[in-house]
Amino acid sequence: MSIKTQDYQAHIDDADGRLILSGSLRLNAAPEYQPISDLMDAACVVAQQRNPAVLTLDLTELRFLNSSGINLLYQFVLKVKKQGGLGLRVIGSNSNAWQPKSLSNMVKFMPALELVMT
Amino acid sequence: MGRLIAIGNLRTSSEIDDEFYLGLPKSLAPWDAANHVAQFLSAWLENTLKQRNFDLDSLNYVINELMENAIKYAADGRIELAVCVANDALLVSLTHPLQEAHAKIYQALAQQVFEADPDLLFAEIIERNACTSTEVQTGAGLGLVSLRQNYQAGLAFGFLQQDNSQIVQTTTQVSLPWQ
Numbered sequence: 065m066s067i068k069t070q071d072y073q074a075h076i077d078d079a080d081g082r083l084i085l086s087g088s089l090r091l092n093a094a095p096e097y098q099p100i101s102d103l104m105d106a107a108c109v110v111a112q113q114r115n116p117a118v119l120t121l122d123l124t125e126l127r128f129l130n131s132s133g134i135n136l137l138y139q140f141v142l143k144v145k146k147q148g149g150l151g152l153r154v155i156g157s158n159s160n161a162w163q164p165k166s167l168s169n170m171v172k173f174m175p176a177l178e179l180v181m182t
Numbered sequence: 183m184g185r186l187i188a189i190g191n192l193r194t195s196s197e198i199d200d201e202f203y204l205g206l207p208k209s210l211a212p213w214d215a216a217n218h219v220a221q222f223l224s225a226w227l228e229n230t231l232k233q234r235n236f237d238l239d240s241l242n243y244v245i246n247e248l249m250e251n252a253i254k255y256a257a258d259g260r261i262e263l264a265v266c267v268a269n270d271a272l273l274v275s276l277t278h279p280l281q282e283a284h285a286k287i288y289q290a291l292a293q294q295v296f297e298a299d300p301d302l303l304f305a306e307i308i309e310r311n312a313c314t315s316t317e318v319q320t321g322a323g324l325g326l327v328s329l330r331q332n333y334q335a336g337l338a339f340g341f342l343q344q345d346n347s348q349i350v351q352t353t354t355q356v357s358l359p360w361q
């Protein structure tokens with residue numbers, strides 16, 4: 065399952081089920097992010113079938129994310145927390161300037177979330 | 183005669199020496215204009231900002247955020263962006279027209295963003311969006327809050343309405359302090 069455009073790519077890795085977002089995401093508001101949200105939900109289903117049931121969200125190659133995209137990420141974290149039964153690991157990169165700033169708050173929304181900054 | 187309502191320390195042109203202006207009509211501003219303008223200005227100012235050890239990605243994010251809001255919400259007219267290298271900070275100001283009713287909504291939001299604890303307001307907006315359908319979710323305020331929260335930005339706003347006009351010239355000014 066994947067989405068590929070000129071600006072960004074979103075796909076579920078066949079080998080380990082991680083959801084990888086890469087490129088530059090600047091979509092216009094929540095409805096345009098719906099396909100990515102749907103892919104995130106699909107990645108949860110895949111991860112729940114694994115042992116341990118942990119979804120890894122790999123953002124290391126996501127160079128830019130606008131505020132609507134940040135909303136998407138945090139809505140996803142809240143959804144995973146609310147549903148329960150699934151761990152969430154988010155991998156970011158300090159080389160993407162927005163990530164240390166914007167990802168660090170995720171653990172406040174979901175204390176069990178594992179945030180790894182490379 | 184017009185009436186100016188200011189929120190925060192809004193610096194006007196008379197207080198600023200050198201500014202880089204870029205203006206375009208709303209009608210010629212598709213969604214990806216935000217990216218193009220942000221990339222252009224970041225490249226234009228690269229040498230100046232590198233001398234001050236300033237993070238170009240921060241400027242890119244700020245300009246993109248302001249431009250996206252303008253493209254989404256501005257009434258017909260011009261979107262005008264100004265960037266000033268001041269002694270104490272990098273100032274980014276974006277002015278565009280808003281219908282009076284929209285300007286009132288934005289003014290209330292601006293007041294809230296200006297006054298609130300950014301971490302608490304960020305959480306409030308995220309939680310509020312979680313309770314609304316995707317179609318009506320709005321990032322209104324989230325981008326502005328993130329500027330305060332993650333970029334230590336100072337924010338100021340101006341709302342200028344001429345007599346007998348239903349258009350309000352709205353300015354959002356972001357002050358990014360030098361490190």
